[in-house]
Amino acid sequence: MYSQSSFHQQFRRALARRRSSGEAEEEAEESPSSPSVYETPAECDECTPLLGVPEVRHDKSRLQGLSDSVFVTWLVGSLAECWRTVKLTLLSAGYFNLLLLFVPPGLMADGFKWPPLAVLLLNAIGLMPLTGIVSFAVNAMCSPNVGSTLGGLLGPFLQSPVDLAIRVVALRQGQVQLLRSSIVGSTVSRLLLGFGLCFFFGGVFNSRDAFGKSMNQTFSASLVQKPCFRVIGSSLLLLVPTLTSTRRGDLGSPDNNFDLVSLSYLVAGLLLCLYAVEMTSQLRSHDPSDSCRDELEDYHDPEAEMDPRSALVVYIVAFFLVFLSSTYAIKAVESVCEHFPVSKEILGFVLVPIVCGSAEFLICTVEATRNKMDIALGVMIRTCIRNALLEAPILILMSLVMKTPTLLSFSSAETIPLFISIFAGGYSIVGGSSNYLDGAMLLALYIAVTAAVITGSFQLNPTSS
Numbered sequence: 001m002y003s004q005s006s007f008h009q010q011f012r013r014a015l016a017r018r019r020s021s022g023e024a025e026e027e028a029e030e031s032p033s034s035p036s037v038y039e040t041p042a043e044c045d046e047c048t049p050l051l052g053v054p055e056v057r058h059d060k061s062r063l064q065g066l067s068d069s070v071f072v073t074w075l076v077g078s079l080a081e082c083w084r085t086v087k088l089t090l091l092s093a094g095y096f097n098l099l100l101l102f103v104p105p106g107l108m109a110d111g112f113k114w115p116p117l118a119v120l121l122l123n124a125i126g127l128m129p130l131t132g133i134v135s136f137a138v139n140a141m142c143s144p145n146v147g148s149t150l151g152g153l154l155g156p157f158l159q160s161p162v163d164l165a166i167r168v169v170a171l172r173q174g175q176v177q178l179l180r181s182s183i184v185g186s187t188v189s190r191l192l193l194g195f196g197l198c199f200f201f202g203g204v205f206n207s208r209d210a211f212g213k214s215m216n217q218t219f220s221a222s223l224v225q226k227p228c229f230r231v232i233g234s235s236l237l238l239l240v241p242t243l244t245s246t247r248r249g250d251l252g253s254p255d256n257n258f259d260l261v262s263l264s265y266l267v268a269g270l271l272l273c274l275y276a277v278e279m280t281s282q283l284r285s286h287d288p289s290d291s292c293r294d295e296l297e298d299y300h301d302p303e304a305e306m307d308p309r310s311a312l313v314v315y316i317v318a319f320f321l322v323f324l325s326s327t328y329a330i331k332a333v334e335s336v337c338e339h340f341p342v343s344k345e346i347l348g349f350v351l352v353p354i355v356c357g358s359a360e361f362l363i364c365t366v367e368a369t370r371n372k373m374d375i376a377l378g379v380m381i382r383t384c385i386r387n388a389l390l391e392a393p394i395l396i397l398m399s400l401v402m403k404t405p406t407l408l409s410f411s412s413a414e415t416i417p418l419f420i421s422i423f424a425g426g427y428s429i430v431g432g433s434s435n436y437l438d439g440a441m442l443l444a445l446y447i448a449v450t451a452a453v454i455t456g457s458f459q460l461n462p463t464s465s
Contacts (some may be wrong), residue, residue, distance in 0.1 A: 085310040092136040093129065096362055102126040103321060110328045116335035123329035124355050127166070130325065132359025133318045134162045140311035160391055162319055163356055166326040167395055173330055176406050179395060181348025184414045186387045187235055189353040191425030192446035194361055194380040199428070200439025202368030202376070207436065219373035221432030227381040228429060232422050234274065234388035240267055241408040242415055264408040265400065268393035275389035349414065349453050357383065377429065417449040 090097050106122035138158045170178050199217075206217045241263045306314075337344055354361075360383060364376035392408075399406035410418075424445055428438055 081307065081310060085306060085314065088306050089133055089136065089314055093132045093359060093362065096132065096359070097129045099125055099129045103130065103325065106325055106328065110331065116332040117340065119332040120329050120336050123325040123332075124351060127322060127325050127329070127355045128358040130318050130322050131162060131356055132362070134315060134322065135159060135359055135363075137306075137311045137315035137318060140306040141308050141315065158315070160386060160394075162322050163387075164391055164394065165319065165323045166330070166352065166356060167391070168398065169323070169326045169330045170333075171395065171399055171402060171404055171406065174404060175330060175333060175344060175348075176399075176404065178330075178333065178344045178348040178352070179406060180408075180410060181345045181414060182352040183238070183387070183392045183395070184410055184418050185349035185353040186356070187231070187384050188349070188417050188421040188449065189357060189446070190380045190384045190387075191231070191421040192442050192449065193354075194357070194364060195377070195425055195428060196439045196442030196446060197361055197365045198368040198373065198376045198380070198439065199434040200436045200443060201365050202371070202373055203434060203436030203439060205369040206371050216433040216435045217368075217371065217373055218433045219377060219429075221429060223374050224377045224381055224429050227378070227385060228426050230278070231381055231384040231388065232426055234271060234385065235418060235422055237267060237271060237274075238388060238392060238408055239410065239415060239418065242410045260407050260409060261405055264396055264406075267408055268396040271389050271393040272397075275385075275393075278385075278389065345411070345413070346454055350450055373434070413453050413455075417453060420445065420449060 090100075102122050103126035106119070106126045109119040109122050141158065167179050167182060170182075202217050206215075208215065241260055244260070244263060333344065333347060336342060337347075360379060364379050367373075367376040367379075396406055396408065424442060428434065428442065
């Protein structure tokens with residue numbers, strides 16, 4: 001009995017060993033062979049890990065798919081940012097940007113030999129929304145990233161090249177009278193036409209209070225009076241060479257022309273120095289009357305914010321289109337003046353300021369209707385200061401380098417309207433309130449002044465009559 005039970009136990013043990021050895025062989029066949037701790041095969045060296053670590057295999061197809069997915073993500077993000085930039089640019093001025101449809105025909109008109117008047121009008125209309133897009137890009141580059149003070153300093157330097165581009169093209173083509181008239185017309189249009197539009201439409205849309213009673217639209221007089229005084233002072237400084245030459249009389253004498261050129265360059269240097277002093281004062285003190293950036297930042301819509309790099313691309317493209325359109329427009333001026341009863345003084349005094357400032361007129365008028373008269377008047381006054389203290393002296397000094405001397409000598413048909421606009425525009429903001437009647441008076445005064453300039457220009461240019 002004892003021997004039989006021991007036999008059965010030995011048989012069970014042998015069967016268990018056989019089963020365990022068979023399972024081990026199957027696992028060895030399924031898993032990759034790893035060197036044993038006690039064995040040192042030929043392919044193993046001292047750098048081989050003691051525990052068998054499975055070899056890491058890089059799947060090239062998987063890496064290629066990962067890189068393709070990264071590229072697709074970048075491409076989709078770039079296309080989405082481009083579409084957002086285009087949408088924000090086109091919607092920046094609403095229906096006013098529909099005038100961009102005139103840009104391609106204006107650029108092609110000269111190549112197809114269209115009439116000079118069509119070339120001039122198409123390019124002039126196309127320039128209006130382009131200048132507005134430049135202003136929109138400048139605000140996008142300055143407002144969200146830098147402070148109000150530094151943004152107020154960088155804004156004029158980014159905006160001025162676009163306004164200067166049109167006048168530099170005129171200077172290169174020898175249109176000196178067109179250039180001089182545009183310097184005066186820019187200030188007159190802002191003080192009479194710009195103020196008049198703001199007062200009139202602001203008064204119409206804000207003539208009643210919450211109880212239905214009539215009221216005047218109020219604004220901070222201290223916010224606009226100090227900059228307006230700088231406009232008056234800089235404009236009078238521009239007229240110093242004209243008053244001197246008029247008193248001496250004989251404008252054709254060589255001595256008088258030499259003195260007038262020297263005086264013009266001296267006044268240009270003084271204006272640039274005054275602009276540097278103003279920018280330094282604004283940077284150090286940050287007086288609220290020096291800039292309306294704070295109000296603009298409070299009104300800023302974060303959802304409509306454009307990326308600074310995208311804004312820079314928009315700025316470069318718009319500046320290039322402004323330069324091309326202004327080149328073709330100024331090129332057609334000579335032919336238009338020869339074939340039609342219009343002079344260069346009229347085009348420089350009326351057309352160029354309206355083309356360059358149409359976007360500002362629209363934006364400031366909209367702000368005035370929203371009862372933000374401080375912002376509207378502040379933008380107009382800052383533009384006048386930039387025109388008198390920065391752009392005009394730069395053009396005078398550039399004319400010396402380009403060997404096309406441009407004198408600060410204006411005709412009486414330009415000097416008298418400038419005096420009228422300074423007096424009327426400065427007096428209209430003294431009380432700190434306005435209504436639509438004040439705006440109507442300024443608009444009527446601008447129409448009368450423009451008619452006087454046209455009449456005076458016809459008398460000074462007999463070939464146009």
